[in-house]
Amino acid sequence: MKAAPFDYVRAQNLAHALDKLSESGGDAKLIAGGQSLVPMMAMRLARPALLIDINRLDELKDIEIQASCVKVGAGVRQRDLEFHPQLHSHLPLVGKGMQWVGHEQTRNRGSVGGSLVHADPSAELALAALVLEATFTLESQSDGQRHLKADEFFLGPMFTAVSDTEALTQIDWPVWQGSHLGTSFEETAIRKGDFAMASAACQIQTHEDGRVRRISFGLGGVDGTPLVFTELAKSLEGQVLTPESALHVAHEAAQSSQPGSDMHATAAYRKHLAQVLLSRALQSAYAEACANTQASNIT
Ligand SMILES: Cc1cc2nc3c(=O)[nH]c(=O)nc-3n(C[C@H](O)[C@H](O)[C@H](O)COP(=O)(O)OP(=O)(O)OC[C@H]3O[C@@H](n4cnc5c(N)ncnc54)[C@H](O)[C@@H]3O)c2cc1C
Known part of the structure; x- marks a missing residue:
């Protein structure tokens, strides 16, 4: 399919781009890299009357x-x-x-x-x-x-x-201040580079003795937006993270997600994947934070 007809303007600066957006009355779209917008236009899922190109705006x-x-x-x-x-x-x-x-x-x-x-x-x-x-x-x-x-x-x-x-x-x-920091990003996709069937991300900071000082984590691809789990994260603060507590929290998080089914995976499989990936992300980020603790004790 080809895109529906559209006009094009290259914005000279941000003010120019905003003027054009304002004049268009909602019929214009900014184009940056075009990696998502162009395919959407080619499939006629997006039909802007005007494309405002912001590629050259150094600001x-x-x-x-x-x-x-x-x-x-x-x-x-x-x-x-x-x-x-x-x-x-x-x-x-x-x-x-x-x-x-x-x-x-x-x-x-x-x-x-x-x-x-x-x-x-x-x-x-x-x-x-x-x-x-x-x-x-x-x-x-x-x-x-x-x-x-x-x-x-x-x-x-x-x-x-x-x-x-x-x-x-x-x-x-x-930027999280201080040492003893660990992070992990886990993902499963059909092929590397494809959109994730599910993904999990975690950032942890620990005390010297290995108890969790600060933690934040979330899931992608298993709901209408990526999800973060603030209350579950709070429940881990002050605790030593064990494989059992990681699995428990990951299970609770995955159960609260609402994934869809498609040709790549059923909703039930995505939930299972979310649990596995999040448990893995929590443990791997925690291990990294603990290893950083040891490293900083040595130096
Ligand atoms: C083969 C392929 C694989 C991909 N895999 C992944 C993947 O694994 N993970 C992933 O995250 N993405 C993936 N993408 C998408 C890719 O990351 C796109 O770059 C991104 O989604 C859109 O960025 P863009 O700059 O190209 O935006 P565009 O396509 O130019 O624009 C996308 C949307 O954002 C709007 N927009 C752009 N900039 C602004 C702005 N400054 N203010 C307001 N609106 C704006 C546009 O109007 C449009 O609606 C993939 C794309 C392709 C083609």
Whole structure:
């Protein structure tokens, strides 16, 4: 199939892009990497009257590393984030998740913001944003800026809080301070690079004695949006994580998800996968945090 007819404009700067969005009355779409939008248009699942190209907007392409936060412009290519020299030291969970995002070719073009606004329930960056409680900056010509937490941003499958006249401009990723940190990103897909049938992400910080100080974890691909489990995470604080407690928590989390069935997997299989992957992610992140504890005791 071919895309329905559309007009095209290359935005000169962010203000120009926002003007065009505002003028269009909801019939325009921003195009970043085009890795999701172009296939959607080719299948006529998206029929924008106007494409506003934001590919050349340098103002959306900064990565600013701060001690407590990494600020990533929405237009940053996924590949540029993946290869940023400080990504793994500051945002190890994002670093691990990035390796599951599509293929080299899609990461070369695809942007961080495009992935988040596309909001596929299996998207790794969306899951990482929820687990780390990232903050999203949205901007429109009429209302200026507003800031949303990840759990306010993702509303459903391919559905976010971004209005027709808004652009996502920046994502602020909190950096967990201190040592004894472990992370894990687990995923199963039919082939490497395909969207996940299910995925699990976990970030843990432990005390010197191995008790959990801080923990956040979530599941992707098993509900309308990725899921985080704040209450279950709290129940692990102050505890030593055992294989039994990891499995118990993973079971509770998977049971509360509502996956769909499709040609790749039944809902029951996805739930089972979610439990296995999350149990594995919890134990592996915990082991890494404990190993980092030992390493920091040695040095
Ligand atoms: C073969 C293949 C495999 C893939 N596998 C994966 C995978 O495993 N995991 C994964 O997460 N993704 C995967 N993807 C999707 C890929 O990550 C896309 O890059 C991403 O979903 C969209 O990013 P983009 O920059 O290309 O956005 P586009 O396709 O240009 O845009 C996507 C949507 O976001 C909107 N948009 C873009 N930028 C902004 C902005 N700044 N503000 C507001 N709206 C904006 C557009 O209007 C559009 O609605 C895959 C894609 C392909 C083709």
